[in-house]
Amino acid sequence: MGQSQKTSSSGYLAGQFLIAMPTMADPRFERAVIYMCAHSSDEAMGLIINKPVEDLSFADLLTQLDITPQAPVCSEIFVHQGGPVGVRRGFVLHSTDYYQDDGTMKVSDSIALSATTEILRAIAEGNGPDSYLMALGYAGWGPGQLDEEIKNNAWLCVPADVGILFSPDCNKKWDLALGKLGIAPHMLSTQAGSA
Numbered sequence: 001m002g003q004s005q006k007t008s009s010s011g012y013l014a015g016q017f018l019i020a021m022p023t024m025a026d027p028r029f030e031r032a033v034i035y036m037c038a039h040s041s042d043e044a045m046g047l048i049i050n051k052p053v054e055d056l057s058f059a060d061l062l063t064q065l066d067i068t069p070q071a072p073v074c075s076e077i078f079v080h081q082g083g084p085v086g087v088r089r090g091f092v093l094h095s096t097d098y099y100q101d102d103g104t105m106k107v108s109d110s111i112a113l114s115a116t117t118e119i120l121r122a123i124a125e126g127n128g129p130d131s132y133l134m135a136l137g138y139a140g141w142g143p144g145q146l147d148e149e150i151k152n153n154a155w156l157c158v159p160a161d162v163g164i165l166f167s168p169d170c171n172k173k174w175d176l177a178l179g180k181l182g183i184a185p186h187m188l189s190t191q192a193g194s195a
Contacts (some may be wrong), residue, residue: 013146014038015108017164018046018176019156022185028084031174034139035093037105037113042090044141047091049133049165051171052078058134061090062124065117071126080171082135091135092119095163098129110162131166156181 034046053159056079061062062069069075082091092114098108103116111128122128149155158180165175175185 012145015160017158017160017177018153023155024154033173033177035165037107038157044146046139047082047093047135048139050170051081052170063118067121067124069124070126074124075136080133080135082137083139085138085140086154087137091115091138092132095133129144133166
């Protein structure tokens with residue numbers, strides 16, 4: 001890693017998946033898998049990776065930004081609902097083979113986050129990262145809020161898996177993420193509480 005590369009100074013959840021429990025009361029996070037980009041005592045931020053936007057394609061988004069899609073793969077890319085905060089702001093989770101000095105934050109050894117139109121242009125031209133996921137909006141928590149939600153059994157945590165993260169099959173990501181913990185969905189209680 002070069003000296004100029006921005007690195008997340010986030011806490012223990014950066015680079016992890018948060019998996020919504022069946023008892024999740026907020027419908028925006030029902031069966032959500034969130035890739036955590038930052039976590040500190042002051043705030044936490046992540047992107048939902050398994051809820052594609054139904055009425056917006058990546059090619060449509062590029063057209064809105066006056067970027068001409070040149071790579072044929074652009075028509076196959078999903079735009080995800082990254083979360084309920086800043087829904088007009090775009091983020092790209094991607095492999096670390098792509099990097100910009102001003103605009104890329106390394107989250108883990110294999111995953112980075114960019115929020116500039118330059119990465120969209122690079123993807124459209126076929127010069128972007130090998131793996132990527134586009135999201136509009138993000139999930140955010142204030143001081144201690146996420147830790148409290150985890151303590152109240154709203155979320156499970158598991159190390160992220162790039163195969164799940166970049167899988168095009170959004171419908172299976174929740175089940176696959178639970179499987180990393182050795183849990184089948186039917187094993188989870190729909191009752192809230194703690195032991």
